[in-house]
Amino acid sequence: MISFEHITKWLQAWLNAHMSPILVLAVETVLIVILAIALFAVLGLVLVIMERRVAAFMQIRMGPNRVGPWGLLQSTADTVKLIMKESIVPTHADKFLFNLAPFIVMIAAMLILAPVNFAQRFHIWDLNIGILFITSISSISVIGILMGGWASSNKYSLLGAMRSGAQIVSYELSAGLSILTIIVLCGSLKVSDIIASQETGWWIFKGHIPAIVAFVIYLIAVTAETNRAPFDLAEAESELTAGFHSEYSGMRFALFFLAEYINIFIVCAVGATLFLGGWMPFHIGHLQGFNHVMDYIPSSIWFFGKTFFLIFVIMWFRWTFPRLRIDQLLNLEWKYLLPISMVNLLVMTVVAIYHLHF
Amino acid sequence: MGSFTLIALAIAAIAFSAGGILIAQIFVKKTTNIQKGEAYECGIPSEGTPYNQFNVGYYLFALIFLVFDVELVFMYPWAVVVKQTGLPALIEIIIFFFILFMGFLYAHKKGALKWM
Numbered sequence A: 001m002i003s004f005e006h007i008t009k010w011l012q013a014w015l016n017a018h019m020s021p022i023l024v025l026a027v028e029t030v031l032i033v034i035l036a037i038a039l040f041a042v043l044g045l046v047l048v049i050m051e052r053r054v055a056a057f058m059q060i061r062m063g064p065n066r067v068g069p070w071g072l073l074q075s076t077a078d079t080v081k082l083i084m085k086e087s088i089v090p091t092h093a094d095k096f097l098f099n100l101a102p103f104i105v106m107i108a109a110m111l112i113l114a115p116v117n118f119a120q121r122f123h124i125w126d127l128n129i130g131i132l133f134i135t136s137i138s139s140i141s142v143i144g145i146l147m148g149g150w151a152s153s154n155k156y157s158l159l160g161a162m163r164s165g166a167q168i169v170s171y172e173l174s175a176g177l178s179i180l181t182i183i184v185l186c187g188s189l190k191v192s193d194i195i196a197s198q199e200t201g202w203w204i205f206k207g208h209i210p211a212i213v214a215f216v217i218y219l220i221a222v223t224a225e226t227n228r229a230p231f232d233l234a235e236a237e238s239e240l241t242a243g244f245h246s247e248y249s250g251m252r253f254a255l256f257f258l259a260e261y262i263n264i265f266i267v268c269a270v271g272a273t274l275f276l277g278g279w280m281p282f283h284i285g286h287l288q289g290f291n292h293v294m295d296y297i298p299s300s301i302w303f304f305g306k307t308f309f310l311i312f313v314i315m316w317f318r319w320t321f322p323r324l325r326i327d328q329l330l331n332l333e334w335k336y337l338l339p340i341s342m343v344n345l346l347v348m349t350v351v352a353i354y355h356l357h358f
Numbered sequence B: 001m002g003s004f005t006l007i008a009l010a011i012a013a014i015a016f017s018a019g020g021i022l023i024a025q026i027f028v029k030k031t032t033n034i035q036k037g038e039a040y041e042c043g044i045p046s047e048g049t050p051y052n053q054f055n056v057g058y059y060l061f062a063l064i065f066l067v068f069d070v071e072l073v074f075m076y077p078w079a080v081v082v083k084q085t086g087l088p089a090l091i092e093i094i095i096f097f098f099i100l101f102m103g104f105l106y107a108h109k110k111g112a113l114k115w116m
Helices: A004-018 A021-058 A074-084 A095-112 A130-138 A141-151 A155-186 A191-196 A208-225 A250-275 A288-296 A299-318 A326-353 B004-027 B059-085 B087-109
Strands: none
Touching: A004 A021, A021 A074, A021 A095, A021 A250, A021 A299, A021 B004, A074 A250, A074 B004, A095 A130, A095 A141, A095 A250, A095 B004, A130 A155, A130 A191, A130 A250, A141 A155, A141 A250, A155 A191, A155 A208, A155 A250, A155 A326, A155 B059, A191 A250, A208 A250, A208 A299, A208 A326, A250 A299, A250 B004, A326 B059, A326 B087, B059 B087
């Protein structure tokens, strides 16, 4: 069976046989860069079309279905349209910061890809503090958002950026605490170790009720962190036009948009890694036959399946819940989610110390 | 691969963004218009500058966030070793949470978490 692991091993061996070590490193770096950019572009296209089709499905309508088979090329056509659009810089804007903001958001989105395990032994850099790295880099993108909103010289943008800052900063806490509940169980920040600890079962099944509570809190918190409905106050169309990126147009807007979708993918990938076992197949106890069948499905399909399931859930939220008011939003975090996740972490610590989990 | 890849990824992000913007520059037909550079505030001419004082209303949340974020940084190494350390780690984190929660309750009583 061909998997990513075999391809990378074969490539490594082939390169080592034909080139000097420095050249091998250079070639591998170039390959990684190309793959990362390709993943970026493909994910952007796929997630936009998925968002629109899911929205259409929820509202019992067709959605985009004219461009290409089943409308699959719609987002490609939209990208071409965005390339043709002029990218306007407002006359009163702070030109340097206005141009810098999309770059910061994109760099943050790209760097978070590094520790994610896409398949069995298929990752860019599996560093030993992977999860800490992901949480720290993901908080950089708020700087880009604040920068873009401030530099636009537009009242709506400024308000949207401020709201976005308060929101991302608040929900980071409960997202971090719910990540910690899983770290307590497996005792490592390395992404591959976390996945390896779920070989006998995913943490959401093994970790009793605290793991399920942490999973729910994590989903709510990341929905808020990625500025998605029902927490999309930062770009509430009906009150702030488009929030922090209402002055952005053309490719600069496309970059913000792309980074937003990549962030959704990454938080869902982290959620799948922590709670749903990353690329680990679904196993039931000692049912050997069933487990063998599950092992036959490639690990990359497991990973992307779980990630896209979580993305679907987050898109589902958008069409189920009405938008919150800013004070309700902050109340939800500070008065409910934060105390609950703190208590939840304590319960999980007791579970972990006395080995009450499976 | 090592930390070298991070630099490569950052360069990739910059190249991707800059490439996109530059390619768009080639195709774009530029038009000039006096009103084009104005801030878009739903069609109404913009009044004054946005850079004046206004009540943000959530700066207190940012202050409390700082406290909690420092706590989170402390808790990552704690979470890694808690299984090996056992009961002492649990007692320590309960004391730590107690002190933190007192501060949180104080902020709550002072009305820092109330919307103004």
